[in-house]
Amino acid sequence: MNKNAFNQPLDALCLKRLAKQCRRTQEQVYRMFVDAAWTLAIRLTGCEAAAWDAVHEGFVRAFRQAGQLRDAGAFGFWLRRIIVNQTLDAHRMRGRESAEGPPEASCSAPDPAWLDLESELARLDPADRMVLWLHDAEGMTHDEIASLAGMTASWSKTRLSRTRTRVREALNREMLDEETTLEPRTVGNEK
Amino acid sequence: MKNDPLNLKNLPASRPPDDLWPSIAAELEQTPKRPVRRYLLIAAAASLVVAIVTTMPFEPSDRRDYRSDYRSDYRGDYRGATPAAQPNPELQQARAASARLEQVLRRQRDGLLDATSVESLAWMEQELAWLDMQLADSPSDTHLWQQRANLLAEMAGQYQHNNWQTELRLASY
Numbered sequence: 001m002n003k004n005a006f007n008q009p010l011d012a013l014c015l016k017r018l019a020k021q022c023r024r025t026q027e028q029v030y031r032m033f034v035d036a037a038w039t040l041a042i043r044l045t046g047c048e049a050a051a052w053d054a055v056h057e058g059f060v061r062a063f064r065q066a067g068q069l070r071d072a073g074a075f076g077f078w079l080r081r082i083i084v085n086q087t088l089d090a091h092r093m094r095g096r097e098s099a100e101g102p103p104e105a106s107c108s109a110p111d112p113a114w115l116d117l118e119s120e121l122a123r124l125d126p127a128d129r130m131v132l133w134l135h136d137a138e139g140m141t142h143d144e145i146a147s148l149a150g151m152t153a154s155w156s157k158t159r160l161s162r163t164r165t166r167v168r169e170a171l172n173r174e175m176l177d178e179e180t181t182l183e184p185r186t187v188g189n190e191k
Numbered sequence: 192m193k194n195d196p197l198n199l200k201n202l203p204a205s206r207p208p209d210d211l212w213p214s215i216a217a218e219l220e221q222t223p224k225r226p227v228r229r230y231l232l233i234a235a236a237a238s239l240v241v242a243i244v245t246t247m248p249f250e251p252s253d254r255r256d257y258r259s260d261y262r263s264d265y266r267g268d269y270r271g272a273t274p275a276a277q278p279n280p281e282l283q284q285a286r287a288a289s290a291r292l293e294q295v296l297r298r299q300r301d302g303l304l305d306a307t308s309v310e311s312l313a314w315m316e317q318e319l320a321w322l323d324m325q326l327a328d329s330p331s332d333t334h335l336w337q338q339r340a341n342l343l344a345e346m347a348g349q350y351q352h353n354n355w356q357t358e359l360r361l362a363s364y
Binding site for chain 2: 012021023026027030031034035037038039042043048052055056059060063064117118132133136137164167168171
């Protein structure tokens with residue numbers, strides 16, 4: 001089990017302290033979940049600035065509303081839901097802004113070692129990227145994703161299937177291109 | 192999925208910026224905490240409610256009637272019941288559970304409570320009073336007795352959950 005995942009449970013006393021706005025407990029809980037939260041936000045947004053906003057606002061909301069949560073064990077999943085909602089809201093807002101004004105500046109460059117997959121992910125439509133990441137990396141079900149996006153489970157299934165095919169095809173194409181550009185050089189070296 | 196180029200779980204984890212927590216903490220600092228005076232007022236009001244609730248005779252005035260009715264069930268002379276009427280085992284069970292939980296609650300009521308627990312327990316006490324009123328009219332209603340036992344169990348759980356030790360530990364933070 002990934003120790004930074006959202007499925008790490010809190011105990012009831014910890015949730016009570018969160019409800020009482022205990023800053024020390026908040027920091028401990030932040031340290032428990034921040035890696036998972038950051039990875040989720042950066043993958044969903046593809047942008048460090050947007051991920052910052054989502055994680056920042058996600059933790060602030062989760063801590064302020066901790067008193068409303070009944071099940072301490074579900075805190076991580078609750079936080080994940082808040083962060084996904086934050087990113088969805090940000091996408092919608094950016095969609096409206098880009099329709100009105102100039103396009104936003106591009107975000108930070110992906111890790112070169114994973115350039116192909118990361119750049120393919122970055123190229124995806126935000127909704128496709130969200131479905132792909134939440135299902136394949138976070139392990140969420142189609143029903144959960146649909147409920148977050150306010151859509152149906154079949155919408156999620158269709159998006160996932162289409163996105164997987166598209167990304168796989170793009171990655172395979174890139175691999176083939178690399179092989180064909182490398183091949184003559186190898187032959188030349190042998191000679 | 193080992194050779195699948197679309198293996199998202201293998202993507203490198205991204206480290207969050209170091210200044211993220213200070214920024215969140217600063218935002219949380221702006222959350223107005225409950226003023227102490229208001230908290231004390233609530234606590235005082237809550238203590239008063241507890242004092243009233245615990246000094247009130249807990250058994251409903253017509254409790255003796257239930258029990259005599261219950262006994263009379265066996266005698267077969269309860270409200271026109273036929274002499275051959277058999278005791279309902281579910282009813283017996285619910286009544287026994289109810290009595291057992293009352294004993295537990297009697298001990299638990301001496302503990303300290305926080306204000307939020309008092310509020311929910313006050314609601315439960317009201318619901319209990321309402322159920323007792325219903326039982327006064329229908330003392331052999333198994334469903335009502337089961338509801339009563341469930342409610343008492345919930346109250347016992349609430350008292351247990353908010354015992355003074357928990358509060359003391361919380362106060363240390």
